[in-house]
Amino acid sequence: MPHIAHITLVVRDYDEALAFYIGKLGFTLVEDTYQPEQGKRWVTIRPPGAAKDATTILLARATTPEQAAAIGNQTGGRVFLFLATDDFARDHAAFTAAGVEWVRPPARHAYGEVAVFADLYGNHWDLVQFC
Template sequence: MHQSIIHIALVVKDYDEAIEFYTQKLHFKLVEDTYMPEQDKRWVLIAPPNSKGTNILLAKASGPEQEAAIGNQTGGRVFLFLSTDDFWRDYNDMVDNGIEFMRVPNEAEYGTVAVFKDLYGNLWDLIEMKAK
């Protein structure tokens, strides 16, 4: 058996502001943006540059319950983990682009890591793993 996670839904306030943040500030690529008239919503996929793994589905909140989850999908824990091949290149670029870091860079046993917030407040790890 072979299985994999292909998409993770991220609840957002607005498709276009989310696309702008992720593509302009984090340099993600817009994989797909398709309008689905039968549901009156869009299927919007983004991914980090040169990623061959899981995509993020930007899912516009529909209703108060989903709106309440925007920015806090995991109860304040780090939600997503962005792996990089050059921590300092990406960290400095993110700082230059106004990304807010909640925890300063740290050299841990497993690699270099810092925690940042996306435009809605979800917490992410930026991490460069040490070579094994």
């Protein structure tokens, strides 16, 4: 059955992106392989605790002015990614302690508890614990 293997997140620099996603959000590095024929790296990450076959995020370094213009605004200012958690309070506190910037504070909705944060480039993410 078809499934989404990777989603691309355009970044300015691989290492600064890894420092944020691994260092602040606790993501796991899945692969970091240099591609000499293309002069780039194949860098994939996944949230902590995600299954080995879960969709990963491919960190893609911008190489053109058009790609660079999309950094931090891949969805036109809307929430881009939804990071589900089984313990909202724990992860909200951990992200806050790590210096994550909150765009909208925690709120309860019919579907669960959610807060919006910005990644190092300004992309908006939901941290959400579904009911």
